[in-house]
Amino acid sequence: MNDAARAPARPADPTPFDVHAIRGEFPVLARRVHGHPLAYLDNGASSQAPRAVIEAVDDYARSHHANVHRGVHTLSEEATALYEGARDRVTRWLNAASRTEIVFTRGTTEAVNLVAQSYARPRLRAGDEVLITHLEHHANIVPWQIVCEQTGAKLVVAPIDARGEVDPEGVEALMGPRTRVFACAHVSNALGTVLPVERLIASARERGIATLIDGAQAVPHSRVDVRALGCDFYAFSGHKMFAPTGIGVLYGRESMLERMPPWQGGGDMILTVSFERTTYNALPYKFEAGTPNIVGAVGLGAAIDFLGSIDLDGAHAHEAALLEHAHAVLAPIPGLRVIGTARRKAGLVSFVVDGVHPHDLGTVLDQDGIAIRTGHHCAMPVMDFFGVPATARASFAFYNTFEEIDRLAVSLERTRRMFGGDGG
Amino acid sequence: MELKDLYRDVILDHNRTPRNFGPLEGASANVEGSNPLCGDRLTLHLRIAGDRIADVKFEGHGCAISTASASLMTEAIKGRTRAEALELFGRVHALLTDDAAVPDESLGKLAALSGVREFPARVKCASLCWHTLATALRSPAPESIPAVSTE
Numbered sequence: 001m002n003d004a005a006r007a008p009a010r011p012a013d014p015t016p017f018d019v020h021a022i023r024g025e026f027p028v029l030a031r032r033v034h035g036h037p038l039a040y041l042d043n044g045a046s047s048q049a050p051r052a053v054i055e056a057v058d059d060y061a062r063s064h065h066a067n068v069h070r071g072v073h074t075l076s077e078e079a080t081a082l083y084e085g086a087r088d089r090v091t092r093w094l095n096a097a098s099r100t101e102i103v104f105t106r107g108t109t110e111a112v113n114l115v116a117q118s119y120a121r122p123r124l125r126a127g128d129e130v131l132i133t134h135l136e137h138h139a140n141i142v143p144w145q146i147v148c149e150q151t152g153a154k155l156v157v158a159p160i161d162a163r164g165e166v167d168p169e170g171v172e173a174l175m176g177p178r179t180r181v182f183a184c185a186h187v188s189n190a191l192g193t194v195l196p197v198e199r200l201i202a203s204a205r206e207r208g209i210a211t212l213i214d215g216a217q218a219v220p221h222s223r224v225d226v227r228a229l230g231c232d233f234y235a236f237s238g239h240k241m242f243a244p245t246g247i248g249v250l251y252g253r254e255s256m257l258e259r260m261p262p263w264q265g266g267g268d269m270i271l272t273v274s275f276e277r278t279t280y281n282a283l284p285y286k287f288e289a290g291t292p293n294i295v296g297a298v299g300l301g302a303a304i305d306f307l308g309s310i311d312l313d314g315a316h317a318h319e320a321a322l323l324e325h326a327h328a329v330l331a332p333i334p335g336l337r338v339i340g341t342a343r344r345k346a347g348l349v350s351f352v353v354d355g356v357h358p359h360d361l362g363t364v365l366d367q368d369g370i371a372i373r374t375g376h377h378c379a380m381p382v383m384d385f386f387g388v389p390a391t392a393r394a395s396f397a398f399y400n401t402f403e404e405i406d407r408l409a410v411s412l413e414r415t416r417r418m419f420g421g422d423g424g
Numbered sequence: 425m426e427l428k429d430l431y432r433d434v435i436l437d438h439n440r441t442p443r444n445f446g447p448l449e450g451a452s453a454n455v456e457g458s459n460p461l462c463g464d465r466l467t468l469h470l471r472i473a474g475d476r477i478a479d480v481k482f483e484g485h486g487c488a489i490s491t492a493s494a495s496l497m498t499e500a501i502k503g504r505t506r507a508e509a510l511e512l513f514g515r516v517h518a519l520l521t522d523d524a525a526v527p528d529e530s531l532g533k534l535a536a537l538s539g540v541r542e543f544p545a546r547v548k549c550a551s552l553c554w555h556t557l558a559t560a561l562r563s564p565a566p567e568s569i570p571a572v573s574t575e
Contacts, residue, residue, distance in 0.1 A: 355440070356488075357485075357486065357487035357488060357491075358487075359462055359464075359487040359489075359546070359549065360431075360487050360488045360489070363427075363430065363543060363545075363546060364427060364431075367427045374462075375461065375462050375463065376462075376463050380463075383463070389463040389464075389465070389485055390462065390463045418431065418436070419431075419436060419439070419440070419488065420436065420440050
């Protein structure tokens with residue numbers, strides 16, 4: 001059977017979202033890879049930047065760069081206004097109560113580490129418990145393991161089922177009298193599972209347990225309202241939502257942040273310093289020691305403005321349709337098994353193909369211009385649960401098309417035959 | 425850079441049907457190699473008699489490149505002396521990393537690995553088993569050496 005005959009029937013795009021207009025905003029999507037148009041299906045690892053972000057970063061570097069919060073000269077005041085303007089945008093975008101609740105970090109990982117060291121470490125006693133789930137990214141496992149080792153607390157892991165779902169009753173059963181922190185992903189990076197975080201946060205709060213949500217995979221695909229969620233902490237990275245790398249956000253409820261000691265010491269986080277005594281700056285600066293990633297914050301602010309300028313609900317509906325289409329065209333491929341079949345999923349599909357290791361899939365697909373992620377996705381416990389060393393993962397953004405997903409399916413079928421798969 | 429240079433028929437064949445795959449009774453050394461970033465993992469079983477590799481087998485899981493490389497390696501080193509096997513390691517390593525290296529006839533089927541160097545992300549897949557072998561052969565006590573990693 002030739003490739004054309006294999007190509008799945010493509011439905012008319014069921015959403016009115018104008019994907020071709022959006023693609024025009026992302027310069028990199030026009031490039032070719034190995035002679036083929038780039039099909040960028042690795043957005044879960046890092047998304048591409050729109051022109052608005054590229055230009056904001058460029059404009060900052062060309063015309064406004066100086067250090068922030070220090071100089072009285074014009075450029076320093078402009079840089080400070082741009083940096084703090086980005087904080088205001090994040091505040092509104094998350095519906096935080098106050099800009100003092102928005103701490104800029106290097107990314108999700110640093111945000112989780114900050115909470116583990118500054119909130120959890122001084123509070124945890126031997127025998128206390130930190131509760132996470134089985135589908136966490138290593139960034140929401142290892143910081144808690146470290147603080148448990150430091151304090152004698154115990155890391156408790158809530159199970160997942162064969163679909164890759166977390167049963168809320170199972171999690172609640174593990175919220176005991178010694179549970180001090182509950183941390184979980186909003187959306188699983190390895191499986192795409194959307195966790196029932198609203199309910200889990202409410203359950204934790206009823207029991208007086210502090211909550212942290214790893215939102216790295218959720219912010220690109222949904223509107224997040226931290227006050228509606230009611231969590232104490234919410235962490236995400238800029239580069240998965242069309243902003244540059246190296247900038248991320250820790251949202252923290254003000255009453256929590258106030259009670260936390262600084263995590264790192266240095267410039268900007270102090271009011272006065274003498275060799276006898278140092279007094280700390282107000283929120284959020286208490287947690288931003290040293291010169292921050294100013295240009296990254298400017299880019300993040302521009303990304304939020306960009307998201308505010310497009311039909312975001314239409315974009316999210318388009319992503320949901322892409323995911324449904326991906327499941328439909330991948331399922332008939334002989335020997336292909338989707339890993340993670342939760343009823344609520346967002347943004348990605350993880351899979352394995354009999355007889356073809358994910359890395360070989362990744363190399364062959366790259367030759368067809370298709371970028372996917374292969375490996376353990378920094379979620380080794382998830383891989384162990386499903387009994388696979390690695391998976392291939394196609395992850396979507398609203399600028400992806402149905403045609404790109406069809407190309408993925410054709411290329412997978414070709415790869416499978418090349419490696420000697422039977423049938424088909 | 426052509427896909428067929430990487431996935432030559434010999435590679436695909438040894439991936440589908442790896443030679444010398446499985447446990448080895450009476451092994452004098454069992455050395456683990458792993459590639460933590462991609463999750464490739466193999467165990468190399470060696471039975472060394474005097475100065476010679478009397479038998480060799482491997483187990484584990486990995487991509488086509490790492491599986492085929494290990495399979496080809498076991499065929500190539502069986503019966504060789506330590507020095508011969510290490511000399512072969514050197515030549516294969518050059519083949520995988522040195523753009524100037526030209527496969528000569530004495531490499532036999534191992535020459536099929538020469539396409540890997542055009543795919544830099546995959547070089548460590550092909551070299552994992554060879555680094556594991558070299559570590560085992562250079563160790564005075566191969567039964568007690570720690571796992572080998574290509575990271």
